[in-house]
Amino acid sequence: MMILLILLLLCLSIASLYYYLWFHLGWGSLFSEESIQPPRPLVTDKRTRDKVLKQGFSQDKIPANLDALIIGSGVGGLSAAVALAKAGKKVLVLEQHDQAGGSCHTFQEHGYEFDVGLHYVGQMHEGGMFRVIMDQLTDGQLQWNRLGDQYDSVIIGHKVYKVYAGKHEFPDALKKQFPGEEEAIDKFVSLMKKVARHVPLLAALKIIPQFIALFILKTGLLHRLSPVFHLTESRHQDVVEKLTSNKDLQTVFSYLFYGVPPNDSSFMINALLLHHYKRGAWYPRGGSSEIAFHMIPVVERAGGAVLVNASVTRILLNKGRATGVAVQRKDKEICIYAPVVISDAGIFNTYGQLLPPEVRIKPEVESLLSNLQYGMGCFLVFVGIRGTSDELGLQSTNLWIYSESDLNSMMEKCKSMEWEEICQELPLMFITFPSAKDPTYSQRHPGHSCMTLLTMAPYDWFQQWSGQKPRHRGDEYQRMKMKLAEHMVERAIKEFPQLQNKIDYMEAATPVSNEHYLRAPKGSMYGAEQNCSRYQCEIVSKMRSQTVVPGLYLTGQDVFSSGVAGAVHGGLLCASASPYISSYYYI
Numbered sequence: 001m002m003i004l005l006i007l008l009l010l011c012l013s014i015a016s017l018y019y020y021l022w023f024h025l026g027w028g029s030l031f032s033e034e035s036i037q038p039p040r041p042l043v044t045d046k047r048t049r050d051k052v053l054k055q056g057f058s059q060d061k062i063p064a065n066l067d068a069l070i071i072g073s074g075v076g077g078l079s080a081a082v083a084l085a086k087a088g089k090k091v092l093v094l095e096q097h098d099q100a101g102g103s104c105h106t107f108q109e110h111g112y113e114f115d116v117g118l119h120y121v122g123q124m125h126e127g128g129m130f131r132v133i134m135d136q137l138t139d140g141q142l143q144w145n146r147l148g149d150q151y152d153s154v155i156i157g158h159k160v161y162k163v164y165a166g167k168h169e170f171p172d173a174l175k176k177q178f179p180g181e182e183e184a185i186d187k188f189v190s191l192m193k194k195v196a197r198h199v200p201l202l203a204a205l206k207i208i209p210q211f212i213a214l215f216i217l218k219t220g221l222l223h224r225l226s227p228v229f230h231l232t233e234s235r236h237q238d239v240v241e242k243l244t245s246n247k248d249l250q251t252v253f254s255y256l257f258y259g260v261p262p263n264d265s266s267f268m269i270n271a272l273l274l275h276h277y278k279r280g281a282w283y284p285r286g287g288s289s290e291i292a293f294h295m296i297p298v299v300e301r302a303g304g305a306v307l308v309n310a311s312v313t314r315i316l317l318n319k320g321r322a323t324g325v326a327v328q329r330k331d332k333e334i335c336i337y338a339p340v341v342i343s344d345a346g347i348f349n350t351y352g353q354l355l356p357p358e359v360r361i362k363p364e365v366e367s368l369l370s371n372l373q374y375g376m377g378c379f380l381v382f383v384g385i386r387g388t389s390d391e392l393g394l395q396s397t398n399l400w401i402y403s404e405s406d407l408n409s410m411m412e413k414c415k416s417m418e419w420e421e422i423c424q425e426l427p428l429m430f431i432t433f434p435s436a437k438d439p440t441y442s443q444r445h446p447g448h449s450c451m452t453l454l455t456m457a458p459y460d461w462f463q464q465w466s467g468q469k470p471r472h473r474g475d476e477y478q479r480m481k482m483k484l485a486e487h488m489v490e491r492a493i494k495e496f497p498q499l500q501n502k503i504d505y506m507e508a509a510t511p512v513s514n515e516h517y518l519r520a521p522k523g524s525m526y527g528a529e530q531n532c533s534r535y536q537c538e539i540v541s542k543m544r545s546q547t548v549v550p551g552l553y554l555t556g557q558d559v560f561s562s563g564v565a566g567a568v569h570g571g572l573l574c575a576s577a578s579p580y581i582s583s584y585y586y587i
């Protein structure tokens with residue numbers, strides 16, 4: 001028994017060491033110091049950018065002798081593409097939208113530029129592991145601006161709590177704001193560290209053969225190896241209730257909200273999120289489209305391409321093996337073949353839309369999917385403001401506004417509300433000023449600044465317009481969304497009265513917009529719901545890059561976790577699961 005335990009520990013440690021070296025130290029011949037070039041000047045010319053981000057699909061642009069096909073150009077698809085390109089592989093990335101980047105694309109309207117789904121990213125300090133990875137994936141071209149130390153404010157009712165970055169500043173600032181809670185804060189920080197240190201072991205569950213992972217889990221050995229497995233399966237609420245009875249502090253421990261209330265979220269994910277920003281929060285210099293803009297050339301250099309307006313309708317199978325994909329063109333399909341197919345379209349689209357029903361009804365697929373559900377949708381308001389961020393005194397701090405400290409009942413309310421009610425009583429809202437996070441914004445868009453507002457929104461509020469084209473959804477849709485948008489802007493002006501009469505442009509996006517532009521199933525914001533069910537160790541191990549279809553791999557936010565960092569790790573896990581890199585590495 002003892003020998004078995006030691007052997008298993010060894011096996012997990014090797015897998016996690018492998019993961020650690022690979023991902024965190026940029027070790028090995030794929031990633032090298034030499035590939036990092038000094039950053040070239042920011043490219044602002046739209047035509048030059050479009051040449052990279054908007055390469056339209058046509059048959060003559062398909063490279064010959066492809067090594068891999070990737071469905072979707074989100075950061076999950078592109079990071080897998082870059083890793084394979086660095087191993088010398090020729091990869092074709094196919095994107096259904098008219099530009100690359102997925103949730104990290106941006107759009108321009110009336111002289112303003114707006115981000116779709118990147119507000120801030122952590123662990124970008126020099127030498128930090130995620131920084132090393134991003135530098136490697138973009139050849140050192142992507143630069144990051146650090147937000148101010150006080151990167152977030154959490155507003156609960158009328159009370160304001162300030163969250164500071166910094167190893168010591170984070171707990172110290174909380175202790176000042178929650179006197180008497182010093183012990184709870186220290187304990188939380190120590191659990192947070194434990195989770196962050198041991199999380200590679202969790203990733204190892206996705207790397208080692210699944211039968212071994214399930215065996216150590218079923219025999220109860222897993223939980224003896226590290227506390228991270230238990231903290232992953234534990235509900236956030238149950239862990240923090242043991243630390244403190246202060247409701248506001250409990251809320252601050254889980255304020256980075258992704259739609260799952262504390263009584264159904266994994267403690268590990270919430271702790272990891274706070275840890276993610278512990279050293280600071282960063283924003284890409286030049287806006288979030290810079291990520292794709294600097295990843296695509298690496299793919300192209302290896303002979304690959306990233307083509308847009310290329311909607312994949314199905315994954316082609318031959319004797320049960322993935323052999324290629326079909327792309328929809330007006331009235332015909334174009335079939336493209338490659339020995340490896342990778343999907344960044346998310347687990348629901350991949351099994352539900354892209355594969356034939358006989359795959360979906362396989363018992364192992366049905367059982368995995370039954371443990372997952374569609375994530376919550378969001379409602380976004382994009383606001384263009386006259387005046388620069390400096391002139392208006394806008395800061396890089398983000399605001400999280402909650403009407404109450406009980407996030408469980410808040411979320412319950414949000415789910416069951418009729419949409420009219422939310423226009424009277426907004427349960428939660430997030431406010432951010434992308435223009436204040438990026439000094440180049442005022443160079444790129446002189447005299448302008450912008451604000452993004454976000455709240456959670458159930459899909460069924462707007463479901464009746466699903467499948468209809470943007471700007472063709474009729475007056476009722478427009479009226480509904482602008483009513484909520486105006487209500488949210490009014491609420492934001494209460495926090496920032498200087499914006500009164502400065503608002504120049506307003507647009508709103510619903511879960512149906514997300515469904516259209518990102519193919520997000522049911523408009524979900526972060527892929528498959530990250531509730532406790534997804535983070536049971538058995539599901540963690542089964543949600544891996546390999547699929548039941550030989551030759552088909554998953555990448556992106558459904559592999560490990562959501563967020564830019566989550567999707568990039570998904571991409572690297574995917575690349576290392578593919579035949580190209582693991583063989584390369586295990587030698």
Ligand SMILES: Cc1cc2nc3c(=O)[nH]c(=O)nc-3n(C[C@H](O)[C@H](O)[C@H](O)COP(=O)(O)OP(=O)(O)OC[C@H]3O[C@@H](n4cnc5c(N)ncnc54)[C@H](O)[C@@H]3O)c2cc1C
Pocket residue numbers: 071072073074075076077094095096097101102103104116117118119120121310311312313344345349378380454517518519525526555556557558562563564565566567
């Ligand atoms: C409003 C919002 C705010 C966010 N804020 C942050 C933040 O502050 N920090 C952070 O770290 N993360 C944030 N995120 C999350 C982060 O952006 C995502 O988790 C991450 O970018 C997901 O990357 P992905 O590659 O997995 O998926 P996606 O970016 O969704 O990419 C999937 C791509 O696949 C394409 N596709 C799908 N089906 C097909 C098909 N059949 N054929 C061709 N192409 C297809 C889609 O068009 C899309 O481009 C935010 C997300 C949202 C929505």
Ligand SMILES: *[C@@H]1O[C@H](CO)[C@@H](O)[C@H](O)[C@H]1NC(C)=O
Pocket residue numbers: 054055056057098308309
């Ligand atoms: C993509 O398709 C849209 C709509 O058909 C078209 O307007 C756009 O020019 C296309 N983009 C590219 C790069 O081909």
Ligand SMILES: *[C@@H]1O[C@H](CO)[C@@H](O)[C@H](O)[C@H]1NC(C)=O
Pocket residue numbers: 264370371372373529531532533534
């Ligand atoms: C979490 O997701 C699973 C899978 O769909 C579901 O069975 C479970 O009820 C969810 N939890 C809650 C509280 O919704």
Ligand SMILES: *[C@@H]1O[C@H](CO)[C@@H](O)[C@H](O)[C@H]1NC(C)=O
Pocket residue numbers: 261263264408409412
């Ligand atoms: C979480 O709390 C809400 C509100 O109290 C409740 O309705 C819901 O059922 C709870 N969910 C779980 C998984 O306990």
